[in-house]
Amino acid sequence: MSKRYTLSHWGLYEVERDAAGVPDLAPFSRDPDPSPIGQGQLSPQMAALRITRPAVRRSWLDNAGRAPERRGLDPFVELEWDEALDLAASEIARVREQFGNRSIFGGSYGWSSAGRFHHAQSQVHRFLNAAGGYVRHVDSYSLGAANVILPHVVAPMDQLMAEHSSWDTLAAHTRLFVSFGGIPVKNSQMNAGGVGIHHTPAALRTLVDAGVRIVNIGPVGDNVGAISGQVEWIPCRPNTDTAVMLAMAQVLLSENLHDRAFLERCCTGFDRFAPYLTGESDGQPKTPAWAEQISGVPAATIARLARDMAATRSMLNVSWAMQRAEHGEQPFWMVVVLAAMMGQIGQPGGGFGVGYGAANLLGSPHIRSKGPTLPQGRNGVTDFIPVARLADMLLGPGASFTYNGETYQYPDIRLVYWAGGNPFHHHQDLNRLRRAWARPETIIVNDPWWSPAARRADIVFPATTTLERNDIGSSTLEAFIVAMRAVESPAGSARDDYDIFAGLARRLGCEADYTEGLDTMGWLQRLYAEARQINKGLGIELPEFDEFWQSGLVDMTAHDRPATMLHDFVAQPAQRPLNTPSGRIEIWSDRIAEMALADCPPHPVWLEKREWLGSAGAAQYPLHLLTDQPARKLHSQLDASPHSMSGKVEGREQVHMHPSEVEQRGLHDGQIVEIFNGRGRCLAAVCANSQIMPRVARLNTGAWYDPCPDTALDRHGNPNVLTRDIAASSLSQGCAAQSCLVEIRAWEGPLPDIEAFQLPQRQSR
Numbered sequence: 001m002s003k004r005y006t007l008s009h010w011g012l013y014e015v016e017r018d019a020a021g022v023p024d025l026a027p028f029s030r031d032p033d034p035s036p037i038g039q040g041q042l043s044p045q046m047a048a049l050r051i052t053r054p055a056v057r058r059s060w061l062d063n064a065g066r067a068p069e070r071r072g073l074d075p076f077v078e079l080e081w082d083e084a085l086d087l088a089a090s091e092i093a094r095v096r097e098q099f100g101n102r103s104i105f106g107g108s109y110g111w112s113s114a115g116r117f118h119h120a121q122s123q124v125h126r127f128l129n130a131a132g133g134y135v136r137h138v139d140s141y142s143l144g145a146a147n148v149i150l151p152h153v154v155a156p157m158d159q160l161m162a163e164h165s166s167w168d169t170l171a172a173h174t175r176l177f178v179s180f181g182g183i184p185v186k187n188s189q190m191n192a193g194g195v196g197i198h199h200t201p202a203a204l205r206t207l208v209d210a211g212v213r214i215v216n217i218g219p220v221g222d223n224v225g226a227i228s229g230q231v232e233w234i235p236c237r238p239n240t241d242t243a244v245m246l247a248m249a250q251v252l253l254s255e256n257l258h259d260r261a262f263l264e265r266c267c268t269g270f271d272r273f274a275p276y277l278t279g280e281s282d283g284q285p286k287t288p289a290w291a292e293q294i295s296g297v298p299a300a301t302i303a304r305l306a307r308d309m310a311a312t313r314s315m316l317n318v319s320w321a322m323q324r325a326e327h328g329e330q331p332f333w334m335v336v337v338l339a340a341m342m343g344q345i346g347q348p349g350g351g352f353g354v355g356y357g358a359a360n361l362l363g364s365p366h367i368r369s370k371g372p373t374l375p376q377g378r379n380g381v382t383d384f385i386p387v388a389r390l391a392d393m394l395l396g397p398g399a400s401f402t403y404n405g406e407t408y409q410y411p412d413i414r415l416v417y418w419a420g421g422n423p424f425h426h427h428q429d430l431n432r433l434r435r436a437w438a439r440p441e442t443i444i445v446n447d448p449w450w451s452p453a454a455r456r457a458d459i460v461f462p463a464t465t466t467l468e469r470n471d472i473g474s475s476t477l478e479a480f481i482v483a484m485r486a487v488e489s490p491a492g493s494a495r496d497d498y499d500i501f502a503g504l505a506r507r508l509g510c511e512a513d514y515t516e517g518l519d520t521m522g523w524l525q526r527l528y529a530e531a532r533q534i535n536k537g538l539g540i541e542l543p544e545f546d547e548f549w550q551s552g553l554v555d556m557t558a559h560d561r562p563a564t565m566l567h568d569f570v571a572q573p574a575q576r577p578l579n580t581p582s583g584r585i586e587i588w589s590d591r592i593a594e595m596a597l598a599d600c601p602p603h604p605v606w607l608e609k610r611e612w613l614g615s616a617g618a619a620q621y622p623l624h625l626l627t628d629q630p631a632r633k634l635h636s637q638l639d640a641s642p643h644s645m646s647g648k649v650e651g652r653e654q655v656h657m658h659p660s661e662v663e664q665r666g667l668h669d670g671q672i673v674e675i676f677n678g679r680g681r682c683l684a685a686v687c688a689n690s691q692i693m694p695r696v697a698r699l700n701t702g703a704w705y706d707p708c709p710d711t712a713l714d715r716h717g718n719p720n721v722l723t724r725d726i727a728a729s730s731l732s733q734g735c736a737a738q739s740c741l742v743e744i745r746a747w748e749g750p751l752p753d754i755e756a757f758q759l760p761q762r763q764s765r
């Protein structure tokens with residue numbers, strides 16, 4: 001019999017069974033660096049957290065004012081499917097009739113699970129479209145600022161990622177790799193939609209063996225995985241990378257090391273930017289000494305590195321995290337400008353990268369194929385929000401906001417439907433979100449587990465997991481399309497998101513629009529056939545569906561090719577122009593100038609921030625808190641699995657700080673501390689780490705939100721009780737989680753138990 005596979009964001013696994021038929025997941029035999037995270041999918045600890053029956057919050061069901069402020073506190077009443085679906089459908093119908101589809105928020109951001117048909121966000125969007133439409137979101141928490149700024153400057157982020165120079169090209173040509181924000185190998189365990197072969201660890205070993213000099217500029221030194229020790233680390237204060245890059249640019253200009261011919265041929269606006277570097281426009285030359293004051297990086301180090309970069313084939317890289325910050329557009333725009341001044345864009349191994357390490361797809365050797373995608377239908381509502389403005393919308397109906405140069409209004413939301421995301425993981429300032437979450441009349445959530453979001457809903461539908469249904473797995477720049485045949489049967493009475501929405505659509509009279517008369521296998525065959533057709537146009541032959549379904553995998557590695565980002569444009573800028581207004585790289589943007597935004601001027605600049613180590617607030621809260629992606633899980637997913645739990649101390653996440661900061665506060669390794677600021681407090685365990693620069697603390701995201709009911713103290717280590725809910729800028733309105741100050745002190749009281757993994761109270765009718 002041919003092998004069976006399942007694909008997850010963490011990797012491809014081979015499904016094995018023991019004599020009794022109990023399944024186990026073994027890493028894909030062709031993956032040199034498999035991730036252990038995905039094996040937690042079958043852990044009993046996660047199984048214990050399953051939602052097994054539809055459930056409705058007590059006060060909502062009793063209808064005594066519904067007590068929306070009691071979301072997360074009330075017990076749930078378990079109902080039969082038909083009764084729960086009837087309730088939800090008539091509530092959707094009521095809200096739609098009384099307030100219109102504009103009052104339904106179905107933004108429903110989140111990664112949910114791999115598998116392209118049962119992609120929860122696509123399913124909820126398709127269902128709400130069939131029901132007349134909903135308020136949607138644009139952009140992502142991942143890349144809010146980058147997604148909006150880069151099309152003005154060079155090209156959309158998606159295009160840059162698809163063209164990203166591949167690791168093999170770097171190994172052959174790059175001599176100096178300078179990364180702002182490391183190359184977070186822990187993050188390359190993932191790809192949205194799934195990973196076939198993990199490339200990054202091996203690629204970095206190859207770079208080191210090839211003698212490539214790697215420099216890591218940033219607050220953290222251990223974020224280049226196993227090779228961190230072989231990398232030059234230049235500590236730099238958080239949120240100040242743009243100042244360092246500006247100073248490098250100033251050195252290139254003043255020493256005449258910039259490539260005038262490239263700037264002339266492929267760019268526009270350098271003449272309007274240069275006076276800012278020299279200080280002619282604002283009286284402040286952007287010298288290395290100036291940047292040292294801001295960033296803490298010695299002036300001589302900046303100047304020397306700029307000269308080294310100009311003298312050899314250099315790749316400049318930025319981590320995604322630094323654009324998840326106030327003025328997050330600036331470092332991404334500035335890295336393009338700096339690379340343009342060096343004139344190596346489009347040359348093999350030179351130019352810039354937009355996030356090597358952030359996910360497996362960056363630097364992939366594989367061709368960009370087209371996987372199956374579920375069509376979402378047409379939305380009858382035009383209102384939208386930039387994704388990270390969720391709490392602003394719920395708290396401020398009618399208020400206006402700007403986005404990419406236009407002004408819009410927040411709609412008045414009465415009903416929220418969430419499937420496949422966890423806002424109590426992803427949103428900033430969770431105490432503020434709790435106030436916002438108490439505004440809508442009804443919140444419906446589909447989730448397989450009693451996640452923090454499910455616990456804060458009024459109606460909860462138990463969804464199946466990836467392992468419990470048939471699906472097709474694939475992801476951009478991965479080489480495999482995977483037949484994901486169900487591995488086990490559904491827990492309790494869980495149903496596929498598709499079946500939940502089909503049940504609601506039937507009651508709302510739009511079932512035919514939603515299902516088009518197809519069952520799951522019917523959809524898989526249709527989506528596969530469509531993908532097969534599109535891939536044919538790309539020169540990729542896929543087998544017939546039946547052959548694919550039997551064999552388990554389509555392997556496209558024969559199409560692998562070395563890639564150099566923007567090669568075609570640079571070779572023929574006039575014939576192959578960019579999609580920017582000028583067709584060139586825009587160092588100055590007329591379009592952004594027209595928007596007249598104080599927090600995003602028409603060329604890259606250093607701007608003072610509200611919360612950083614140079615701000616007044618640093619006297620009271622002297623540590624800059626970085627909240628990076630967790631190494632042992634994906635966001636909040638699988639948090640209770642053994643692999644995730646083994647990274648905690650006394651059940652709490654670890655906060656990393658420089659030993660001098662630990663000592664100064666009279667703390668010791670492993671001690672439980674309270675991290676706090678004016679917005680919130682959480683507990684965590686101290687980890688002294690000399691690879692974190694002084695005045696910085698690092699607490700990864702992902703701990704299931706666990707506030708004490710009376711004090712709101714988060715007992716588990718969820719950093720989003722501390723982060724600030726502001727936008728990167730009025731251009732992008734992107735997430736700015738990385739601009740946050742805190743203080744840390746010993747926890748003196750008795751240690752409260754963690755309740756995040758205890759099931760909420762459930763009653764029967």
Ligand SMILES: Nc1nc2c(c(=O)[nH]1)N[C@H]1C(S)=C(S)[C@@H](COP(=O)(O)OP(=O)(O)OC[C@H]3O[C@@H](n4cnc5c(=O)[nH]c(N)nc54)[C@H](O)[C@@H]3O)O[C@H]1N2
Binds near residue numbers: 142423719
């Ligand atoms: N402070 C801070 N905050 C951040 C970030 C940061 O760097 N710092 N990063 C941000 C980023 S980049 C991101 S992408 C977000 C991630 O935020 P999310 O994507 O919201 O986080 P996940 O934990 O992946 O949430 C997925 C949810 O889907 C559920 N789920 C899984 N499979 C299924 C399914 O088949 N059906 C249904 N209905 N549900 C399912 C899971 O139980 C889980 O609750 O967080 C953001 N938040």
Ligand SMILES: Nc1nc2c(c(=O)[nH]1)N[C@H]1C(S)=C(S)[C@@H](COP(=O)(O)OP(=O)(O)OC[C@H]3O[C@@H](n4cnc5c(=O)[nH]c(N)nc54)[C@H](O)[C@@H]3O)O[C@H]1N2
Binds near residue numbers: 322633634738
């Ligand atoms: N294991 C795992 N992998 C993941 C995810 C996960 O949850 N778990 N999530 C996935 C998702 S959705 C995304 S969007 C990507 C995110 O990928 P990234 O945004 O790249 O991830 P982070 O881990 O938040 O940050 C990367 C590094 O940037 C550094 N950094 C933060 N602020 C600054 C700064 O101001 N300057 C400099 N120089 N460095 C800074 C941090 O210290 C960290 O080491 O990761 C993906 N990969």
Ligand SMILES: [Mo]
Binds near residue numbers: 141142143
């Ligand atoms: Mo993300």
